[in-house]
Amino acid sequence: MRTPIDRATWRTLLGYARPQRPTILFGGALVLLGGLAAAAQPLAAKALVDRLGSGAGITGLLVLLVGLALAGAMVAMVGDYLLERAAESVVLVARKRLVRRLLSLRVPAVQRTEPGDLLSRFTSDTTLLREVCTHALVALVTGSVTTVVMVVMMGVMDLVLLGITLAVLLVVGLLALAGMPMIEKASHAAQSAVGETGARLERVLGAFRTVKAAGAETREIAAIERGAENGWRAGVRSARWESLVHGSNSLAVQASFLAVLAMGGARVATGAISLSTLVAFLLFLFYLHEPIGQLLHAGSRLQIGLAAVRRLSDVDQMQTEPLGDGGNEVSDEGGTRLSFADVRFRYAPDRPEVLRGVSVDIPASGMTAFVGPSGAGKSTLFALVERFHEPDSGRIQLDGRDLADWDLAALRARIGYVEQDAPLLSGSLRENLVYGRPDATDEEIRDVVAQTRLDSLVERLPDGLDTPVGHRGTFLSGGERQRVALARALLSRPRLMLLDEITSQLDAANEMAIRDVVTTAAKTMTVLVVAHRLSTVMQADRIVVLDDGTVRATGTHDELVLNDPLYAEFAATQLLTGEHVR
C-alpha cells in the first residue's frame, strides 16, 4: 500500500539522481542499445535457420551476428561505465549534502541523537544510494523497454505461445510485487541496526578509559554483538525476500520454456508454425530472462534505496540554523553590553524549568562572575547567549539588540566561549589554538601561548606546536586543556568572553597567572566567568548570585558579604579556597 510518505521518499530518491540526469540518460541509452542488439540476435538466428533449410549461403548473416554481438557488448560496456560514474557522483552529492545538513543542525537536535548513528548514515546509507539512483533506475527503464520489445516480437512470432509465456510471467510478477515491500522493511531494519551498533561503539570508544576502569568490556561486547546480530537477522530477512524475488525469474523462464517447448512442438508438428519460428521464440524466451531479471533486481535495489533515503531524510526533519562562515571576527572595539530580562528556559517540555525569570544587566566592560550552587543554571545562561538554545520567554540583548535579531554567525563571531571541561579537537596543538582564527600570525600565537603559560609545554612536546593532542585532547592534562581552550578564545580577541569554570583544574601558580590574564582581558572586552573559586570571584567587578534559576543578588564581593547572608555563607562554605572571607 503506497502512502504519501512513500511518494515523498520516491521524490527524494529521484532528487539525488537529478543532477546526474544527462549522464544517466546517455549511459542508459547505451545500455538499452546493447540490450536491443541482444534482442535482435534471435531474429538473425531465425534467418540463419531458414537459410540453412533452403541451402542458401550464411556467411553474411554470420558476420552480422558476430558484429551485432560485439557492437552490443561494447556499447553496453561504455554505458555501464557512465552509469558507474554517475553512481559515484550520486554518493558524493549525497555525502556533501548530508555533511552540510549535519553541520547546520542545532545543538539540541544533535544532543537528542547518537553521533554513531548519524555517522552510519553518512558512511553506510549514502553508499546504498550508489546503485539505486543510477543502475536500478536505468535497469527499470531498459528492462521494461527490452521486455516490451521482446514480448511484441514474440507476439509477432506466435500469439498462442506468447499467451502461455505471459500467463507464467504474471504469476512471477505477483510474487515479486508481494516481496518488494518486505525487502524495504528488512533493509531499513538492517540499516537501523547498523546505526544502533555504531552509536553503541561510539559510546564505548568515547569513554574508553571509563569502560576499562569499570571492567565493562564484556558487557559492552555482548551489547554490541547483540546489535550486530539484529542487523544480521534483518539482512538475512532481506536476502531471503531478494532471493525469492530473483529466483522466481529463473523459475518462470524455465517453466515457460518447458510449456512453450511442449506446446510449440505440437504446433510445429501440426504445421501451425515453422521450426525456425519455434527456435526464435525459444531464444527470445531465453533472452527474456535478462531484462526480467534486471527489472526484479532493480525493484529490490530500489526498495533498499528507499529505506536508505528514509534514514537520510530523518536528518532533513531535524532543526537547523545558518552555518558559521569562517572564524571569529577580531575586534578592537572594546566590550559589549549584555542584558537578560525575565528569561525563562527549560531544556524540554518534560524537564523542570532551569531559568525561572533571570534579569540582569551587564555593562560593556569589566569582569562579571556568576556564582551559585551546582545546577543553578550558570552554564545554561552561557548556552543561551551563544544561542545554542532559545529562551522560552524573556529577552536577551547584546548591545541593545535582541539576540534573535542578530545574524547568528556575526553574533557568535563576537563571542569567545570556553566551555566546561574544555574539550579540544584531535589534531595538532597549533590547529587547536587557531581554530577560531585560522589567519592568526605566528607572533600572535606565541603571544597567547606565553600569556596562558603554555610555553613550557610547547618546549617539552616533541614537535612543539605541531604535536598532536589526541582525541578530545587526551594527550594533555586537564589543566593544559583548559589553558589551550583559553588561549584559543584569547586569540580570537572577541568582544564578549564566556569562561565556564576555566580554572577548576589548574594548580595555584597557573591559576594565579590565568586570573591575571583574564583580568587584563576584562579591560578590553566584556568577560563573564562561571567561578567556583573565591579568588576568581573576588577579582570580579561584579558578582551575580544565581540560585535555582533566579538571580538572588548582584554586587561586589564586599557588598554581597555585607548584604546577603546567604552569599556570605555560600562564599565561606562552598567556594573553593583556602582564603578567608573578609
Ligand SMILES: Nc1ncnc2c1ncn2[C@@H]1O[C@H](COP(=O)(O)OP(=O)(O)OP(=O)(O)O)[C@@H](O)[C@H]1O
Ligand atoms: N542539555 C541538557 N538537557 C537537559 N537538562 C540539562 C541540560 N544541560 C543541563 N541540564 C540541567 O539544567 C540544570 C542547570 O544546569 P547548568 O549546567 O546550567 O548548571 P550550572 O549552574 O552550570 O551547574 P554546575 O556548576 O554544576 O556546572 C541542571 O539541573 C542540569 O541537569
